[in-house]
Amino acid sequence: MTDRFTPVADARAHILAACSPVAGTQRVPLRDALGRVLAADVISPVSVPPHDNSAMDGYAVRHADLSADGDTRLAIVGQAFAGHGWAGEVAAGQAVRIMTGAVMPAGADTIVIQETARLDGSTVIVPPGQKAGQHRRRAGEDLHAGEPALRVGRLLRPADIGLAASLGIPELTVRRRVRVGVLSTGDEVMSIGDPAREGGIYDSNRYTLTGMLTRLGCEVVDLGVARDTREALSAALEAAVGEVDAIITSGGVSVGEADFVREILASLGEVTFWKIAMKPGRPMAFGTLGKGARSTLLFGLPGNPVATMVTFHFFARDALLKLMGVSPVSAPIHFAALSDTAMKKQPGRTEYQRGILELRDGLWHVAVTGAQGSGILRSMCDANCIIVLGDDCGNVAVGDAVNVIPFEGLI
Known part of the structure; x- marks a missing residue:
């Protein structure tokens, strides 16, 4: 030394x-993969979404039928639900009632949301101002078949598990x-x-x-x-x-x-x-x-x-x-908070104080937990963050901004 x-x-x-x-490496069931590290890219076997579909509840129409200057009246000829599409083709002057997630009917290219449209029996009245292709989710908009859905080195989180499940993948290759x-x-x-x-x-x-x-x-x-x-x-x-x-x-x-x-x-x-x-x-x-x-x-x-x-x-x-095998290794989340405590500090070393972080009037405030001795484990129990006073930092006055790292997910 x-x-x-x-x-x-x-x-x-x-x-x-x-x-x-x-x-x-290991192959593990998807349910057991949370918190593991991917050892190989997950390649999407399908496009996501697999077909054009509606992003909103409303009416599937042909934009070419819509008037730019006034209302357009269209005959409702069918209904499309998520998992149960409409088998026909939308012709001129027609519309199909459609729900979120339903496959876009052939011939239609635009969704008119139900809050905008008005019903008159079996006719829907569409006001002007609709944009071509609005509220239509394209096939492969999220992922194309053959593309990496998750990259090697990823520390798997709940959303990643859900994404793999949405692709129908039952197992993942992870680092031991x-x-x-x-x-x-x-x-x-x-x-x-x-x-x-x-x-x-x-x-x-x-x-x-x-x-x-x-x-x-x-x-x-x-x-x-x-x-x-x-x-x-x-x-x-x-x-x-x-x-x-x-x-x-x-x-x-x-x-x-x-x-x-x-x-x-x-x-x-x-x-x-x-x-x-x-x-x-x-x-x-x-x-x-x-x-x-x-x-x-x-x-x-x-x-x-x-x-x-x-x-x-x-x-x-x-x-x-x-x-x-995590790549890249990211630095923990940190941000500035206003100190509610005066702290003595000499430049030349980094100090880590235990703090209590809270949001007041839209601003983050932090105060030390009390005595900061390195043997006082209770100070870690009472804290919800670490206050980081860098090498160049000197004394801290009440109201000064200091750097904090929240404990959540860390310790």
């Missing part, structure tokens, strides 16, 4: 450059799930179920990390707790290398912690220890354990619970998405 502070952007770029998608081992370190760390003891703390990091990894779509392997001995940590890591795609540890990477941690990691692979120019989460390690096909990425996160969650999001999350 050097004395130089590494900017957040530099560390992120280094990590992403070291990652590439895992090998291995990324396997991530989660390991906590430290003599003070206790597992749930252990009797309380003086100086001990119950392990929260494995549970928060497991939750975030599960939401991300990873397969989580619980590696337990490794004690602060060379033998325990070495055995835990060696057993996991090659069995998982990545290992996330919490604790053991700070200055002043056991030097053998760095020695063990150096003996197992190539690992860089950083002091990141950020708060919380300054200490961090990243690298590769093992070699070749059995190599495993390592993310060494700090042990304080908030710092663990923040560094996971800003460094591990996007790297894991890249391992999953």
Whole structure:
């Protein structure tokens, strides 16, 4: 670990450059594909829509029959419903009553919406001002047969599942799930179920990390707790290398912690220890354990619970998405909000405050959750966003605009 502070952007770029998608694909039923990553383009077997159809309830007519200067009277000769079309052909002076989604009758090219038309027995009266082809959906307007409907690398959302279903596709080819081992370190760390003891703390990091990894779509392997001995940590890591795609540890990477941690990691692979120019989460390690096909990425996160969650999001999350095959990996949604809290901040590092975001009088406002210590996990529970104060940012006054990243779908 050097004395130089590494900017957040530099560390992120280094990590992403070291990652590439895992090998291995699966065919999964469409109902099980949500949250998976496409490993092959989905090619549309049909055009969508498959035929010209009506976008509105109304009357299918021939635009050439309509007067530009006054009302036009047309004889209603049939009805067309979605799934039950009209088999005839619209001739001069005729109209067909039509419902949304119904196939356009032969001969007709324009829809007159029912709110515009007037009925007189079996005759429809159409006012002037109708545009040729209005309210008509063309075959293939959404997709043409043979075109990619969904591209490789897409993280599948509910709308994507619906689109595949609309094409009659029962299964999709997706990347296998990324396997991530989660390991906590430290003599003070206790597992749930252990009797309380003086100086001990119950392990929260494995549970928060497991939750975030599960939401991300990873397969989580619980590696337990490794004690602060060379033998325990070495055995835990060696057993996991090659069995998982990545290992996330919490604790053991700070200055002043056991030097053998760095020695063990150096003996197992190539690992860089950083002091990141950020708060919380300054200490961090990243690298590769093992070699070749059995190599495993390592993310060494700090042990304080908030710092663990923040560094996971800003460094591990996007790297894991890249391992999953997501392309492109998009930055999380962020926007400006007015601060309801004054915050002290010195330029030169990025700070992540926990905030409560709300919409008032048409403007977004944000306030910190209270004490912002990196060990106060409750501050994450109370928050619904992260306030990002960039490297160049100084003190923040009430009413200043700050950058926020909502938690929804993120943590």
